[in-house]
Amino acid sequence: MEFPFDVDALLPERITVLDQHLRPPARRPGTTTPARVDLQQQIMTIVDELGKASAKAQHLPAPITSASRMQSNRHVMYILKDTSARPAGKGAIVGFLKVGYKKLFVLDDREAHNEVEPLCILDFYIHESLQRHGHGRELFQHMLQKERVEPxxxxxxxxxxxxxKFLNKHYNLETTVPQVNNFVIFEGFFAHQHRPPATSLRATRHSRAAALDPMPAAPARKLPPKRAEGEIKPYSSSDREFLKVAVEPPWPLNRAPRRATPPAHPPPRSSSLGNSPERGPLRPFVPEQELLRSLRLCPPHPTARLLLATDPGGSPAQRRRTSSLPRSDDSRY
Ligand SMILES: CC(=O)SCCNC(=O)CCNC(=O)[C@H](O)C(C)(C)COP(=O)(O)OP(=O)(O)OC[C@H]1O[C@@H](n2cnc3c(N)ncnc32)[C@H](O)[C@@H]1OP(=O)(O)O
Incomplete structure (x- = not known):
């Protein structure tokens, strides 16, 4: 992918890492240095063009990667340049990989909900003419080392x-843990994960049920902490959510037909997973209330049940609230 400016001088390393500041890397000694603002503009152009090319390759209605989205999120972009070819002496870009930490509610293999904050693969693109040449693996490998995560x-x-197919071939990732959101996680996701100390912000911020849940928490964040966070909404974190706005018809046409009774179990494996990885049109919008209702119908964890049964200090009101279904004014979500 070529640009009308000198990519080779702009990005001295084979792989450049960009964060939300989109700072131009330090240039090689002896290279003439244009104004800093021009360099940043060039970086922004590269990010925008890569985002557009990736969206086109994935048949998305709009780019999910752009300079402005980079600036407003704590994502990290790894950009690979072509060091072999220097068409017109200006260099070229091979592709990019964008990652970021996200709060997610994921199901484990017991179909229990877990709040985690894993590193997510958000966007990945190698130029069409260079796919299947090992460039994707080179980028991915570099990212794994820098972020110190296992696939x-x-x-x-x-x-x-x-x-x-890429993940299967290079990292033997095959067996997925079925989810009801758009994220895919693989077997081993819940193994050997970092468990924060009981006094950590994460543990105290959680709901009582989450604090009692013995499932391990997400891997430790490597990125700087985000701004103060508000209420956590299940399934609200996909970076591609905003694309729904582009494809969703206006209200009331966007309302999914209401079921008489909410589903007692999450969708079966094939349905959940069959939907997630598919490209093309995004899945129909699931009304949040319906989703929350099905969440609230999840049976409490056995540990929680035991504690509630044996907790002599809890007031009757407290016990009433925790032993029945959450009330409509329950503001946890
Ligand atoms: C969260 C997201 O970002 S989802 C979007 C992912 N991006 C895309 O789908 C955009 C189009 N595709 C691409 O840009 C690239 O193919 C990538 C990024 C998926 C992989 O990068 P590449 O440089 O092609 O990967 P690399 O050469 O290291 O590995 C090749 C392997 O990837 C998989 N792969 C790559 N292209 C294809 C293809 N057209 N068909 C099937 N498998 C493919 C295969 O396993 C392949 O191994 P094989 O050639 O032996 O079958």
Whole structure:
């Protein structure tokens, strides 16, 4: 992918890492240095063009990667340049990989909900003319080392078939843990994960049920902490969510037909997973209330039940609230 400016001078390293500041890397000694603002503009152009090319390759209605989205999120972009060819002496870009930490509610193999904050693969693109030459693997490998994560610890935001094959081939990732959101996680995701100390912000911020849940928490964040967070909404974290706005018809046409009774169990494996990795049109919008209702119908964890039964200090009101279904004014979500 070529640009009308000198990519080779702009990005001295084979792989450049960009964060939300989109700072131009330090240039090689002896290279003439244009104004800093021009360099940043060039970086922004590269990010925008890569985002557009990736969206086109994935048949998305709009790019999910752009300079402005980079600036407003704590994502990290790994950009690979072509060091062999220097068409017109200006260099070229091979592709990019975008990652970021996200709060997710994921199901484990017992179909219990877990709040985690894994590193997510958000966008990945290698130029069409250079795919299947090992460039994707080079980028991915570099990212794994820099972020110090193992492939099975990652969550993937709506992987394409090509990416699923890529992950299978290079990292033996095959067996997925079925989810009801757009993220795909693989077997081993819940193994050996970092468990924060009981006094950590994460533990105290959680709901009582989450604090009692013995499932391990997400891998430790390597990125700086985000701004103060508000209420956590299940399934609200996909980086591709905003694309729904582009494809969703206006209200009331966007309302899914209401069921008489909410589903007692999450969708079966094939349905959940069959939907997630597919590209093309996004899945119909699931009304949040319906989703919450099905969440609230999940049976309490056995540990929680035991504690509630044996907790003599809890007031009757407290016991009433925790032993029955959450009330409509329950503001946890
Ligand atoms: C969360 C997300 O970002 S989902 C979106 C992922 N991006 C895309 O689908 C955009 C189009 N595809 C691409 O840009 C690239 O193919 C990537 C990024 C998926 C992989 O990068 P590449 O440089 O092609 O990967 P690399 O050469 O290291 O590995 C090749 C392997 O990837 C998989 N793969 C790559 N292209 C294809 C393809 N067209 N068909 C099937 N499998 C493919 C295969 O396993 C392949 O191994 P094989 O050639 O022996 O079958």
């Amino acid at each position: 099975h610890q990652l969550a993937i935001d709506r992987p394409s078939q090509k990416l699923l």
